[in-house]
Amino acid sequence: MIKLVAIDVDDTLLNSQGKLLESTKRTIKQAVEQQVKVVLCSGRPLAGVKHFLQELNIVADDQYVITFNGSVIESVTGKVLKKSGLSxxxxxxxxxxxxxxxxxxxxxxxxxxxxxxxxxxxxxxxxxxxxxxxxxxxxxxxxxxxxxxxxxxxxxxxxxxxxxxxxxxxxxxxxxxxxxxxxxxxxxxxxKNVDKGAALKFLTAKLGLVPSDVMVIGDERNDIPMFNFAGTAVVMGNGSDLAKEHADYVTSSNDADGIEQAFNEFVFK
CATH class of the missing domain: 3.30.1240.10 (Hypothetical Protein, Haloacid Dehalogenase-like Hydrolase; Chain: A; domain 2)
Structure with a gap:
């Protein structure tokens, strides 16, 4: 049973116009209502994903986000669990x-x-x-x-x-x-000690979860460390060939309800 879904933002969560599809919003809100943790994992800082979190109604203190490609792990309200920077x-x-x-x-x-x-x-x-x-x-x-x-x-x-x-x-x-x-x-x-996979490993341990509880959805090489950690690795249809080599499943593209398809395949069963 999937208890946490980690989702890349650009070209994965968002369509090619940088927007949330209605199917994506509907799907993620349903998952959150069913107590599935949905964690956005992005190279962006918190300010760059906050408006999407609000659109998805991921706003509670017990919801989390991985930002800066894994350099910061924090609650969606800004409580930092772990942070690593450059010298x-x-x-x-x-x-x-x-x-x-x-x-x-x-x-x-x-x-x-x-x-x-x-x-x-x-x-x-x-x-x-x-x-x-x-x-x-x-x-x-x-x-x-x-x-x-x-x-x-x-x-x-x-x-x-x-x-x-x-x-x-x-x-x-x-x-x-x-x-x-x-x-x-x-x-x-x-x-040197950060990437999205290391951050996801830290967060899931904090939440008492194991890799088999986790599904990851992404599209690019910076998502590969997450694919290698999670029990279920999903790559978008628009993802790179290198990312697809690490996939358990290739879903539809970010313009063709790929997020909804992945949730229906692995979460809502």
Whole structure:
């Protein structure tokens, strides 16, 4: 019996227009009414998923969300269970790397602020701020307090530019940090001990659940650690080929009631 469903947000929970399908809203509200925990797991901060949580009526103190690709585990009301960020030294090195390679970047802090030293703020950073209901603070890293809680760094640029630097970023930062291509336009660097799967493992243990109690729904490579943990791994029809290699089941796309189909197959039985 599935007791917890962990769902990626972009291109999974949301359709290709960044909206919740009516079938998705109906399905998740039904699951919550049946005491199934529904946990949104996103690279976004809490501010970037809060309006979706409200639409889905996931608002109680005993409901949880995994944000920043696993760097923060918290209640939907903002009570933090666990948080892991980047060191100030790593932040400086990432800023310097971005300048050498002329690639747009930003940091996201514990307050969901987007911080960048790019005076010509990149298009992707602007979209990221809009999606997360966040402002953009233009500051050099050395101007930030060393106590500032930087949760993750984001190289946010055009796909080809990130394709060109991805392997080098992994070589430069991957030994001491978790580096993941979260989407075509996002290459992210986080604390070495975090990913969505590790966060989900922590949360389920806190709730007294085991992997067989858990279903995961996602679409991309940053969801793979969750697929490897959960008893049931579902990949969206629009998901990447790599993600599908880790699936127990491939559901319909995010534009074709894929969430509803997955719940009907594994939860409402």
């Amino acid at each position: 100030f030294t790593t932040a400086l090195e990432i800023e310097q790397y971005s300048q050498r390679h002329d690639v747009a970047f930003n940091f996201v802090d514990a307050n969901s602020r987007i911080i960048t030293s790019n005076h010509h703020v990149g298009r992707i950073t602007v979209v990221q701020a809009w999606e997360n209901s966040a402002g953009i603070l233009v500051r050099a890293t050395k101007e930030l307090s060393k106590d500032n809680q930087i949760i993750k760094a984001v190289f946010g640029d055009e796909q080809k530019k990130l394709d060109d630097i991805e392997n080098d970023v992994i070589r430069q930062f991957g030994a001491e940090n978790y580096v993941v291509r979260a989407a075509d336009n996002f290459l992210e660097v986080m604390h």
